[in-house]
Amino acid sequence: MIKFTNVFKAFPKGGLALKDVSFHIAKGEFVFLTGHSGAGKSTVLKLIYAEQPVTSGEVRVSGFNAAELRPRDVPMLRRRLGIVFQDFRLLEDRTAEENVAFALEVTGARRSSIPARVMRVLTQVGLAAKAQAYPRELSGGEQQRVAIARALVNEPTVLLADEPTGNLDERATRGVFQLLRDINASGTAVVMATHDLDLVRQAPYRVIELQEGALVYDSAVDEPRDQAASP
Amino acid sequence: MNLTVRESLIAFRRAPLLSALSVTTIAFSLFVVGLFGLVAVNLQDALRGVAERVEIVAYLLPGTPIETVTLAGKDIEAFPEVQSASYVSEDSALGRARAELVEFRDVLQELERNPLPASIEVKLKPRFRDADHVNQVADRLRGFGFVDDVRFGRDWVEKLDRLRQIAAAVGLVVGAAFAVVAIIIIGTTIRMAVLQRSREIAIMRLVGATDGFIRRPFLLQGAIKGMLGGLAAIALSYGAYTLINRWLIHAAFFSKEQAVAIVGFGMLIGFFGSAASVGRHLRRV
Numbered sequence: 001m002i003k004f005t006n007v008f009k010a011f012p013k014g015g016l017a018l019k020d021v022s023f024h025i026a027k028g029e030f031v032f033l034t035g036h037s038g039a040g041k042s043t044v045l046k047l048i049y050a051e052q053p054v055t056s057g058e059v060r061v062s063g064f065n066a067a068e069l070r071p072r073d074v075p076m077l078r079r080r081l082g083i084v085f086q087d088f089r090l091l092e093d094r095t096a097e098e099n100v101a102f103a104l105e106v107t108g109a110r111r112s113s114i115p116a117r118v119m120r121v122l123t124q125v126g127l128a129a130k131a132q133a134y135p136r137e138l139s140g141g142e143q144q145r146v147a148i149a150r151a152l153v154n155e156p157t158v159l160l161a162d163e164p165t166g167n168l169d170e171r172a173t174r175g176v177f178q179l180l181r182d183i184n185a186s187g188t189a190v191v192m193a194t195h196d197l198d199l200v201r202q203a204p205y206r207v208i209e210l211q212e213g214a215l216v217y218d219s220a221v222d223e224p225r226d227q228a229a230s231p
Numbered sequence: 232m233n234l235t236v237r238e239s240l241i242a243f244r245r246a247p248l249l250s251a252l253s254v255t256t257i258a259f260s261l262f263v264v265g266l267f268g269l270v271a272v273n274l275q276d277a278l279r280g281v282a283e284r285v286e287i288v289a290y291l292l293p294g295t296p297i298e299t300v301t302l303a304g305k306d307i308e309a310f311p312e313v314q315s316a317s318y319v320s321e322d323s324a325l326g327r328a329r330a331e332l333v334e335f336r337d338v339l340q341e342l343e344r345n346p347l348p349a350s351i352e353v354k355l356k357p358r359f360r361d362a363d364h365v366n367q368v369a370d371r372l373r374g375f376g377f378v379d380d381v382r383f384g385r386d387w388v389e390k391l392d393r394l395r396q397i398a399a400a401v402g403l404v405v406g407a408a409f410a411v412v413a414i415i416i417i418g419t420t421i422r423m424a425v426l427q428r429s430r431e432i433a434i435m436r437l438v439g440a441t442d443g444f445i446r447r448p449f450l451l452q453g454a455i456k457g458m459l460g461g462l463a464a465i466a467l468s469y470g471a472y473t474l475i476n477r478w479l480i481h482a483a484f485f486s487k488e489q490a491v492a493i494v495g496f497g498m499l500i501g502f503f504g505s506a507a508s509v510g511r512h513l514r515r516v
């Protein structure tokens with residue numbers, strides 16, 4: 001469903017951010033994207049949601065070929081994805097509920113269907129009681145839940161999360177991670193970029209590791225090495 | 232309520248200062264254009280009044296039979312440029328002179344013979360009241376055998392012509408200049424509004440909003456601001472007009488059509504100003 005084949009990505013003034021990266025992520029999979037800062041994790045996600053053009057190689061995302069994407073296809077691609085960031089990216093002057101509804105309104109959903117769908121996802125992320133709260137009235141963990149609810153409300157096939165727990169303390173991290181696992185359990189693929197190796201070790205999910213733009217390890221094809229490295 | 236309408240109204244509430252600024256700049260730009268428009272309207276009226284008096288007088292040889300004159304009068308009225316041709320007999324010329332030149336009444340009274348010739352006064356249709364046509368008609372009048380002399384205020388007609396051309400050129404240039412300034416200003420204020428909401432625009436794009444969807448509220452908002460600016464400009468012009476009327480000269484105001492055109496122009500400026508700045512923003516990010 002997401003397929004990278006010999007992908008290179010060069011930024012105008014930044015050199016090669018990705019070098020010959022290939023992998024395939026199937027429907028319903030949970031994948032960790034790891035690597036040091038600057039390794040290219042965010043860049044991989046940006047290529048998936050067509051924020052950046054591919055320099056060479058092929059990127060396919062749920063039927064779209066990045067190289068053939070016309071500008072007006074980009075919104076259609078993004079409606080099939082849910083995207084979550086470290087900094088939440090909520091609109092400060094709208095309530096939790098309105099932030100989630102926003103994603104539906106923007107895509108032209110039937111107005112009468114919006115309130116029920118919004119409440120359903122807010123309930124799913126455990127924030128139904130705070131639907132009327134503004135972002136500044138919510139904790140970081142709660143804000144991230146709103147962002148996840150917004151990402152889910154269009155029923156995406158993949159949830160992309162770029163260090164979703166980067167700004168959260170341990171407890172909130174565990175909560176948000178559990179939420180992502182639940183979402184994955186109900187059939188949505190999750191691609192999560194993270195630094196948090198504890199989190200990665202905790203769960204039996206596939207790991208793709210990048211180093212200076214190159215894919216150096218993919219647990220789906222390489223020997224398991226965590227066990228080999230640590231006693 | 233429609234989402235586009237709601238979003239554009241929300242923008243007014245969220246950025247009241249910026250919105251007020253946009254409306255005011257449009258209002259003042261259009262006001263200046265409007266003032267020049269008013270001057271043009273009044274100048275046009277004034278010129279029309281002067282042009283009204285553009286007249287060609289053909290003095291007749293003494294003793295020309297009245298039948299000949301009547302026939303010729305018919306011919307002259309049939310000229311395409313001519314509105315009316317009226318015969319003024321020797322007697323009525325004298326009567327007129329007596330009425331108009333009160334100071335010389337006594338002199339005129341004592342005359343034994345009427346020294347004033349009869350004449351045909353020719354008035355042209357409004358659109359032919361310029362130097363070229365006046366000359367043409369005068370030449371043709373000279374062709375009649377019984378016409379002694381043809382007079383018209385040559386300098387006057389030519390000056391009027393020049394004045395008209397200058398007024399039109401100045402009005403056009405100044406109007407265009409201010410329209411351009413208005414477009415630049417509204418473009419800039421809308422650009423500020425766009426930048427202020429760039430975070431929101433980025434989020435909209437992230438969740439799959441099309442550019443058209445993002446653009447629409449800005450366009451509507453621009454058109455509304457332009458309309459409000461246009462209305463304010465008309466109110467300002469009306470204020471200026473009332474003052475001028477009271478203290479200076481009797482002037483004319485815009486016709487209903489001209490007022491509608493000003494508001495419509497404001498809407499166009501707002502719409503295209505927004506379209507330009509939103510378009511640029513969307514292409515860049």
Ligand SMILES: Nc1ncnc2c1ncn2[C@@H]1O[C@H](COP(=O)(O)OP(=O)(O)OP(=O)(O)O)[C@@H](O)[C@H]1O
Pocket residue numbers: 011012013014016017035036037038039040041042043044
């Ligand atoms: N817009 C850009 N223009 C130029 N260079 C860029 C741009 N975005 C990323 N890069 C470069 O690409 C490389 C990979 O960046 P990327 O953001 O993918 O790293 P990352 O793995 O997400 O790092 P982090 O863990 O710090 O978020 C870096 O060297 C970065 O400087």
Ligand SMILES: [Mg+2]
Pocket residue numbers: 041042043162
């Ligand atoms: Mg990153």
